[in-house]
Amino acid sequence: MPGFAFFIAEDQTSVTSAEPLVEISGLHFSYDQKPVLAGIDMVFPRGKLIAIMGGSGCGKTTLLRLIGGQLSPSSGAVRVSGQEVHKMGQSGLYALRRRMGMLFQFGALFTDISVFDNVAFALREHTDLPEELIRDLVLMKLNAVGLRGACDLMPNELSGGMARRVALARAIALDPMLMMYDEPFTGLDPISLGVIGQLIRRLNDALGATSVMVTHDIQETMLIVDYIYFMSAGRVVAEGTPDEIRASTDPFVHQFVHAEADGPVRFHYPAPDLEQSLLGAASGGRA
C-alpha cells in the first residue's frame, strides 16, 4: 500500500518484549444474574492479530467491553500491559484507553462533524498539536484507509464500508498499542469485506500493535489472523492457529467452520418438548 506512513510513538516500539500485552484470567461476568462469561482465560501476545469467534450472543462483544474497562467482571482479572484494568481509577483507565483503539460494529462515527473532524477528534482532545500538524496526521490516517479524498464528507454521505474505514482511521489516530474490532465485517459487501480484512492485518503490522477481533466471519478471519479462540456459552471451547483450526476434529469447531445448522450448538433455543408445547397451547396453557 503506497503512502503507508505512520507516526509510531516511542512506547510502542518495544514490541519485542516477551510479556503478553493482554492477559485474561478466570473472567466471569453476569448480566441481570444471567451468566454471560463463565471463566475465560486468554493470552494475547504482543504484535499478534487474534480473533475471538463464536455464534451471536456468546459473550464476544461483552469480552471486548471488559478489556476496555467499560464493564466490570463479577470475578477474574484483565491485565493490559501489566496493569489490571478493573483496579484502576477513572484517570488511570482513561490514560490506558488513550493507547487503545476500538472499531465499533457500525462505526459509531460522530454524525454531526465531518470525516476529517472525526479522525481529528482524539488528536484535538488529547494533544496540543498545532492545527497544521493535526491536518497532516489526519490526512495520513485517511490515506492509510484510502479515503483521503473523502475528508470533507459528512458521515451520512458515506457507504457502510467507507464509514467502517473512517472509523478505523479514527481508531488508529493516536497510534494505539491495542486495537479492538467489534464485528468489523458485519453488513459489508465482499469487496469492502476484503479491504477491511487486509487493512486490519496491515495496520496491525505497520503500527506494531496487537489486535483482537470479535467476529463470526470464518473465511475472512482464517486468512488474516495469527490465532483464534472459539467461544460458546461464555467459555473458550477451542483455540489454535488457523491451520490447527482447519485440521481440528473438535465437533464445535467443525460445525462452525463448515457452517452446519445443528451440532454442539443447537438449532433450537432451549424450549420444552415441541409436542408438549403444542398440546399445552391447545389446552389454553398460554395466558
Added chain:
Amino acid sequence: MNRLKAILTALGHGITERLWRLGFAARFFFLLLVHSGQTFSRPRLLLREIWFSGVLSLVIILVSGLFVGLVLGLQGYETLQRYGSSEALGILVALSLVRELGPVVAALLFASRAGSAVTAEIGLMKATEQLKAMDMMAVNPIARVVAPRFWGGVISMPLLAALFSAVGVFGGYLIGVVFIGVDEGSFWSQMQASVDFRTDIMNGIIKSFVFGIAVALIAVFEGYDSIPTAEGVSRAITRTVVTSALAILALDFVLTSFMFRGL
C-alpha cells in the same frame, strides 16, 4: 384480597422505580457539575450549544412573545376600560409578562423547541454507540457532550425569557397605544413607576434561571438515560416535554409563593 395485593405491589413497584430514577438523576446532576470545568475552559463548545439552544429558538420565542403581548393588550384594555383605568394597561402588560408569562411561557416553548432537540440528539448518540465510542477514546461524554448542552440551555433560558417579555411589552404597546389609542405617555410612565427592578424584574430573571436549570437537566438526563432504540428515544423526547412542562408549572407556583408573598 389478592387483587388488592396486586394493586399495592404494582403501586409500590412504580414508586420505588421512580425514586430510583430520581436518585440516578441526582447522581447524574452531581457528575455533570463535577465535569463542567471543560465547558467553561473551552468556550467554543459552550457557544455552539448556546447557538443551537438559544439562537435557533429565537424565532419561536419572539413570535410567541409578540402574540402574547397583543392578546394581553386586547384583553387588558377590555377589562380596564370598564373601570375607567385604561391608562394602567402598561402596568398590566409589563407585570404579567415580567413576573409570570415571560419566564413560564418562554420556558414551555424552550422545553419543546430546544429541550426535545437536546434529548433527541443525546439519545441518538447513545443509540448509535457514539457515546460509548467517545468513552473508549478516553473522552468523558458527560464532560464533552452533556455539560455544554446543559450550560448552553441554562444560559440561554433567562435571555430568551427577557426577550420574550420585551417583545410582549412591545405587542401590548402596539395594540393599546397604536391601535386602540391609549395615551402613550401614561402607558409608559405608569409602567415605569410601578415595575420594580428588584421585586419584579429580578424575580422574573431568577424564575427563568431556575426553569432553565430544570429544563436543561431534564433534557440531558432523559437523553442520556434513554433506552438506545428508536422507540426508547422517542419516549425519552415525550418525557422531556411532559416532565419539563410539569416541572416549570410546579416550580413557578413554589417560586411565586416565596417571591410575591404579602405584596
